[in-house]
Amino acid sequence: MLKRILNISLAYVGVVIGAGLSSGQDLMQYFVSFGKWGIIGTIVLGIISVVFGKIIITLGSYYRSNDHFEVLSQIAGPITNKILDIALIISCFVVGFVMIAGAGSNLNQQFGLPFWAGGLICAALVILVSFLDFDKITSVLGIFTPLVFVMIIIIAFYTFIGKSFDFEELEAISATIPSPMPNVWVSLLNYFALTAMTGVSMAFVLGGSIMRIGVAEKSGLLGGFVVSIIITVATCILYANVKLVSTVDIPMLAIAEQIHPVFSLVYALTIFGLIFNTAFSLFYALAKRFSSDKPKRFYPILIGAVVIGYGLSFMGFKSLVSVMYPLLGYIGFLMLFILAIAWVKERSNIKGEKHLRRKMIQLITKKYDDNQEYTKGDREEFHQLGEDSIVDTQSIKSDIKDLVKEKFNDNTR
Template sequence: MFAGAGSNLSQQFNLPFWVGTFGCAMLTILVSFMDFKKITRVLGIFTPIIIVMIFIICAYTFVGKTYDYEALDTVAQTIKSPMPNVFLAVINYYSLCAISAVSMAFVLGGSVVRIGVAEKGGLVGGTVIGLIITCATVTLFANIDNVKDADIPMLQIVKNISPVFSFVYSLTIFALIFNTAFSLFYAFAKRFAGRNKKKLRTVLCISVTIGFCLSFCGFKNLVALMYPILGYIGMLLLAVLLITWIKEKKNILAENLIRKKMIHLAVKKYDEDLDYTKKDKALFHRLGEKSVVDTEEIKSEIKNFVKETGTENLKPSEPESQSQSSDSANN
C-alpha cells in the first residue's frame, strides 16, 4: 500500500517516490491515535466517491466508441503474467481481495451488534465490489495498449479524460490506499494488542516502519511477487472460513437469537411505556453469559446500541413481541 501511494503521487504530480510512501506511513501512525469509530466514518466517505468515478470512467470508455478487441487481446497477450491461466488468476485475485479485507472485516463485524446487519452489509459490499472490478477490468482491457506500462493504469486512463478529473481521482486513490493501509496495519496490531491501546500503537508503529522500508522494493515488483502469493494464502483462508461457517452455523444462529432477545429486553428497560421486571433483568444477564462474547462486554454493547438507535426504532411488531416474550419465558 505504501509503495502504491508513492507511485500514485509520483505518476500524477512527478513527486519523488518516497514522498507518497512517507506521507501514507505517517498518516497511518497519526490516525491510530484518534477515535476508531470516528475514523471509520471518515474513511467510508471515499468509497462511494471512487465507485461513482469508476462508473464514469467506464461510461467514458465505452459510450459511443468501438474497439478492435482482437488487436487488444494481442497486446494483452504480450503482458507477462505470474499466473498460468485467466481462471486461476481470477480466483487468485478474489482471494487476494478477501485476505486483505478479512482482518478489518473481523474488527468491524465484531463491533456490529445485530448479526443480520453484518450479513446484509457483506452481501451488498460484495455485490458492489463485483460490479466495480468488472467495470475496471473491461475499462483497462479497452485501453490496454496505452496503459500496459503504467504503475497505476487507471490513473493513466483518467489523465486522458481531464486534468481536473485526474487530480481529484489521484487524491481519492491516495485516500483509499491510506484507508486500506490503515485497515490492514490496525487490524494486524489489534490481533497482538487486544484492548491495550499503548501496545496497539507500539505494534502498529513498528509494523508501519517495516512496511515503509519494504515499499522501496518498488510497487510493480511487489505486486508481481506478493499478490500471487497472498492470493494462494487467501484461497486457504477462504476454505477455512467456509468449513468453519458450515461447522458453526448452528452456533451462529443461536448467537443471533440471543442478541435479538437481549435487544428486546434492553428496549423494555429504556422504553418508559414498557415494564422491565427483575425477571427481565435476570434473563438479560443469563443471555449475556450464553453469548460467545464476554458477558459484560455484550451487555454494554447491547445497551449502548439501544440507546443510540432509540427504542421506537427497535420495537418489534405485536405478534413478534409476544413470540419473543414466550421464547424468553420458555428459556
C-alpha cells in the same frame, strides 16, 4: 440501522479494493492479461466476493472480535490456526508496505512528487488517523468508496459510449502483458484469496464492532456486491484501453488523464485515499493483533511497523504486486477453505445467536422506555440469555445496554 449498514459496507469496500484495484495494476496482471476470458473471470469472482463478504463480516460480529486471532482460534484447529495467524500477520505487513509503495507511485505519476515523499505522506497519515476513535476511523475508511465508484462509472461512459473496438488487437496486446498466473481460473481464485488475506483481519474487526448479526450480514453482502461491480467494470475499462495502459504503473490514472486534467487530479487523490484505506487497515489490524492483551503496546507497534514498512516500500510498486500478491494468494486458499467450513458448521449457531441478541435488545429496551415495564422476569431472562451467548456474559450484557442507551439518547436529541 441503514446508516450503520452503509458505513460498514463502504468501509469494507475501502479495505478490500486498495491500491491495486483502484489503480488497475493488479487487474492488469490478474485479468486483463487473459483478454476476454479475464472479464468472464471477474464475473465469477464477483459472485464469490458477495458470498464471502457476508461470511467474513458475520463471523466477526458473531464472535465480537477485536482481532483476527479471536475468530481463528474458534474456527480452526491449533496447528491450522497458528499457520493462518502467521500468514495473516505476514500479509498485513507485506501488503501494507506495498500500499505505501503504491502511494509513492500514484503521487509521482500524477504530480511528479518524488517517490519517497508520496510514501512518507501515506505513512504519516496512517499513524495520525490511528489516534481517532473507532467510529471515526470507520467513517474515514468509507469516505473514498462512493467517490471511486462514481469515477469509475464516468470513465466507463468515456471509454464505451460511441466507440468501437478492434478486439483482435485488444486480445493481441493483452496477451503481451505478463501474468503471474497460469490461467484465468487459478487467477481469479488466487486474486480473491489475496483479497481475503489482505482484508479479513480488518473485516473481522469491522464485524466485531456490530452487535446485530443481521446488520453484519447485510453489510457484508452489500460490501461484496459493490466490490464485484467495481472489479468487473474496471477490468472492462482496462481491457478496452489496453493499448494505452499496458506499460504504466497506475493504469486507471493514465485513462483518467485522457478525460480532463481536473478529473485526473481528483481521481489521483481518490486513488491515494484508497491506498491509505488499505494501508491503514492492515497496519491497524497488525497492531491490534500484537496488543490484544496489552493495549498500551498498540501505538508503539503500529508506528514501528509503519516505519519499517516505509523503508521496504522502496522495492517498487509494480514489482511488489507481481511477486508478493500471488504468493499471498496461494496461502489465502487455506483461509477461504477454513472460512467456508466454519460458515457451514456454525450457521445454525449464528442464527440462534442472532435471535438471542435481538431478544436481549427487546428486553433491555423496556428498561429505558417509559412506556414499557421492565420486570424482574425480564431482568432474569436478560441475564440468562447473556449466559447462553457465545460472547462473554458481562461483555454482551454491557454492550447491548450501551447500544440501547445510545439509541434512546439519539432519539431524545
